[in-house]
Amino acid sequence: MQFIKPGTNIDFMGKRKIGFVFSLILILAGIVSLIIHNGPNYGIDFAGGTLVQVKFPQKVDVSDIRKGLDEIGLKDVSVQGFGEQEANEYLIRTSSDTDALGDQLSDTVSKGLKEATSLEPDIRRVEMVGPQVGKDLKKNALLAIFYSLLFITIYISGRFEQKWTIAGITAGALMAAVYFLSVFNLSMPVLIAAALIVSLVLFWYLQLQYAIGAIVALIHDVTITVGVFSLLNLDFSLQIIAALLTIIGYSLNDTIIVFDRIRENIKGNSDHTMVADLFNRSINETLSRTILTSLTTLVVLLALFLLGGEIIHNFAFAMIIGVVVGTYSSIFIASPLVFMAHRKK
């Protein structure tokens, strides 16, 4: 059984502009949404605040819940259903300061809800993140993504271009710059974005072609995934950062398969005028495994998405988006970029 017949020959290089335009549209849509919403819909991990997950033995009106919370002094509260409708489970979220309730948050909420609904609520989960912790987590998350991209870039340059030293020095300098500049309380997202742009310019200047292809594809994947979360206004939590980092590592899986084949084919072919054909052939030859590796991962992610429970739900969704977009970018973004960089040599 085979999805891709041997001898398949799709002209990916010739159609690369189509891919570029498609990606650009997706990226721009995401960026516009992020600007309009002033960033992703940060969960309490990053924004701070309090979250209570509560389950009732039978159906309850949201207005009753809200009334009960109002009685105990919790204003500015959002209440939404959580998980399956018949589970009678709700997520209560507030950004206001709950310090006044102090040690008795659960008990107080429980009593308030009991009086408002005449039912015994089961407090399933409580999460409270202070504002400073939220800031620290946000900073760490951005640094994690940045460092991950740089380390992977060093590895790619080393393996495919035998330029360990120059890639390492470049990445090290960028990390040092980010570290020192972060002391001056610059906006971390702006700082990271600037550092990534600088790194791309440096890679171009230093002719780290494979590194450019890889890192642009990765930034592309992460940006689109974050954009989708913004467009759908989904909760952006620490788990999503974990998903983004995993996408960064995993997306490269496919890219490396193609790069490896390109390298192998270049070695066996000294005629540089046939580069486009060479790139096309490499992609076609590896198309089967590219699609299959993503397919098996998507299968388990769909199982996780559909059966894994509500807490892990957004994580699975982020992974699914990331794997799909990552597979696409390995074919339509990474290799064409290397091809273009290669042609300018």
Place this chain on the structure above:
Amino acid sequence: MKFFTIKRVLILGVIVAAVVCLLPTFTNTWPHKKINLGLDLQGGMHLILEVQSEEAVNAELDRTISQLKLDLKNEKIQHMGIDKASDHKIIAKISGADNKSGVEKLLSDEYAGLEIPSVKNISGGISFTLRLPDKESDSIKKMATEQALETIRNRIDEFGVSEPDIRIQSGNRILLQLPGISDPERAKGLIGKTAQLTFQLVDEQGDVNAALRGKPPVGDEILYQLRKNAGTGNQARTPFLIKKHVELDGSQLTNARVEFDQFQQPQVGIEFSRKGARTFERITGANINKRLAIVLDKNVYSAPNIQDRISGGKAVITGHFTLEEATDLAIALRAGSLPAPVKIIEERTVGPTLGADSVRTGLMSMLVGGALVVLFMVIYYRGAGLIADIALVVNIFLIGGGLAFFGATLTLPGIAGIILTIGMAVDANVIIFERIREELRAGRSPRAAVNAGYDRATLTVMDANVTTLIAAAVLFQFGTGPIKGFAVTLGLGIVASLFTALILSKSIYDMILANKQSDTLSI
């Protein structure tokens, strides 16, 4: 062909080791290491406390000021006020310029640890600016955090939580993980209680109402007694005019326990050390028929009239306690006070029902996802797919064994990592199998195709997985709790899948091909 090559013995050894490591999780056998469930799976409370260690520095400055005032008095040197200033400074205004040399001698003799940034003349005397050096204040903060850690650990031990995890996270932050706790809010109350116990005299000469309207007399402060009305549930606040001077504090306590009075009301009986007992005897002897306030965290609990000199070193704290309140107070007093207030800056509490649901849904999606992958591989690759599935099962055992061996904690994201690994583990096999197919199409024999496939694909597989390992390593470094668990299972999964794909499945292939001269390969 020998069956037991070194390679196969190695493979069997690894598998046996993994199974041995896994067994303790299900049965009570050697080596007694099991997979720990994270708080989000077994229920429990995760807290991050921030020790307000700046308060400890302020307390040190207060003690320094008190001591300085006493020393100046002994030297018969007058002062116009000694106060704290910002940046860990003390401003001491000395009366009369002729005292300068005396003060300087005192400072160099008794307060050598303090810096003296400036000395200047002011009307009526000289102003000295003293400063606690950064090294000293940093040391005080560090000690405050460590002492707070020890105090909290003692309280938790008394509370009866099994396997608590209490440690300094970074700087002045303490991480607490209390698994399986049934009353998280009572635990929070116990942990956060500063439990600063002091005995201070009531100023019965002063006018409480006048003090409330204006400023308390010098040396006095207003503290309140909080008492809950049993009927209405409202809290009554009664003001007391209390002398600031602390006659005796909780550091001299040797024991505290719950007792019951003649009406069976809970109260807390306390015992003093020998030194404390002597101090207590002296205080009570000197203040018969006066009221002595028992103050806890700036709240007056009771202010009994002293009838007699009290020897024996025992006292009682009353205050309309519930049994729980009395128990918690006794625990806090026995464990000692916190050197500085602590603030909860992060809390994550998971109820046991949610933890159980998470385990169930996690296992369900793992089984379904795994079954689908297994099925797909057999359908698509037939015999080779079966080999990949065997490798996958071994992979899961290796992850489990690794988790148990390293004493790692399995979290809900960690389960997601395992599920993800199920999909990613077969990727290596897919890469290899596709390569073998190419070699077969190029006209090689099955054995040659398998050998070439593995040889050429090994480097690609290594390269492809190293990048995910990099991501996992970064995640482990920057992540917290549950996310760290995800990084662990992801990393373990990758290492295990490399082993099973490159070594185990190749070995199985070698065994199959060695036993027949087939012209076809089931792939």
